[in-house]
Amino acid sequence: MGRLTTHVLDAAHGCPGSSIKVELYRVEGAQLTLVASALTNEDGRCDAPLLQGDDYRSGVYQVQFSAGDYYRARGVKLPEPAFLDVVVLRFGISAEQDHYHVPLLISPYSYSTYRGS
Template identity: 90%
Template sequence: MGRLTTHVLDAAHGCPGSAIKVELYRVEGSQLTLVTSALTNSDGRVDAPLLQGDDYRSGVYQLQFNAGDYYRGRGVALPEQPFLDVVVLRFGIDAQQEHYHVPLLISPYSYSTYRGS
């Protein structure tokens, strides 16, 4: 069965990104519909798949990671307008029976992602 999962690694501190708010939206044209939101656990992972079962279908999705709040919570001094406050990843799911894993590697000034397994 297909599912969508994610996790966050903090490259600036060399640890999992814990207690980061993650929001998943379905994108239809210019319309964003919130599907779910969650917090990452102490291992930087969301405890349950963000999509699975009947909710898991082909389409365009957007993950939003509240990186600025995370770094402020760690005591990192960020400018009033941080370079990366909310990291937005827009991606497509095409195969309904595959596992899509979208990891995020962050620092206050950069991020990287890929389709994992």
């Protein structure tokens, strides 16, 4: 059975990104529907998949990471408005039986992602 997972790595500090708010939306045309919300744990991962079971289906999704809040909580001085406040990744799930893993590597001024395993 398929599932969607994520994790965050803080490239600026060389550690997992813990206590980062993650929100997952289903995208249908111009409408966003919130389907999951979580905080990353000490390892930068969510304790459970963001999507699985009957809710896991093909379509377009958007995951949002509250990176600015994370860096402010760490005491990092960010300009206002922050260059990267909320990192938004929009992606598609086409194979309902597959595990989709969407990791995020962040710093206050850059990010990178890929389809992991």
